[in-house]
Amino acid sequence: MLYFWILFNVFALGMLLLDLFVFHRSGRMVRSREALAWSAMWIALAFAFAGLVFFWQGRQVALEFVTGYVLELSLSVDNLFLFLVIFRYFSVPEQYQRSVLFWGILGALLMRGVFILAGVGLIQRFHWIVYVLGAGLVYSGIRLGLSGEHHVDPARNPAVRALRRLLPVTDDFHGGRFFVRSWKGKPGLYATPLLIVLAVIETTDLLFAVDSIPAVLAVTLNAFIVYTSNVFAILGLRSMYFAVSGLMKVFRFLHTGLALVLILVGSKMIAADYFHKHNIDIPTHVTLAVVAGVLTISIVASAMFPGQKSSNN
Secondary structure, eight states, rough: HHHHHHHHHHHHHHHHHHHIITTTTTTOOOHHHHHHEEEEEEEEHHHHHHHHHHHHHHHHHHHHHHHHHHHHHHHHHHHHHHHHHHHHTOOOOHHHHHHHHHHHHHHHHHHHHHHHHHHHHHHOOTTTHHHHHHHHHHHHHHHHHHSSSSOGGGGGGGHHHHHHHHHOOOOOOOOSSSSEEEEETEEEEEEEEHHHHHHHHHHHHHHHHHHHHHHHHOOOHHHHHHHHHHHHHHHOOOOOHHTTTEEEEEEEETHHHHHHHHHHHHHHHHHHHHHTTTTTOOOOOHHHHHHHHHHHHHHHHHHSSSOOOTOOO
């Protein structure tokens, strides 16, 4: 099994490097049509991988992968809103955003791998953790449903404060660099605002992992399937950001749909033992259909009942 872990991570890293240093090495701005094409490619790759899993592990495991992928992809959409807020807060030029997202996703791959292995190990050893994770998902869903969106204040981010204490930070961007050797004629190592942005992106993703990984663990405890479904979802996140960044506010009911998904999945985790004792089986394809149905309804409702436009626009 270790062989498959190594092969998959080599593939994921290779695709990220190919994307950044070959197809987008010029650092130019990404057009929506191009980003949509890349998003479609990532989705196609995910379903191609699901096909491989089907022939390798069978229908049930393939369904678990697809369900985990759809769950993670839908919950990752909320990341896009925060990415937009963060980039606007720091006034990051669009041509540098792709580089920040590349390194942010690379860090997310490492953090989520650790989270998933730890989560699966803890659940298998201490079953009661399932109830804690389920309750956490329900709480997150209720909080998201009541607040309407996740909020982030970059100025109060602990990683930002720690970086500013450790390193002097320049006032302006220096291309796509995270560090410079001198600034205003003074030698020394200086961080650029781009490193601050990366720190906020990483810590924000860490908070989202607390919601998204337990949601997929509610579907399967197969660490390889949980990890690969997470990775495929976040690999396509950069392209999806550039594809829909101008349309995010159109989906005004998407937060409601995501909140309901979190509550449903968390409730399923809490009630798992009850279902088992009473021989109640909820097939994976039913979970997949419910998640897809809730998200589809929220998107259709957003299109049918768009929000009021600001009078200042």
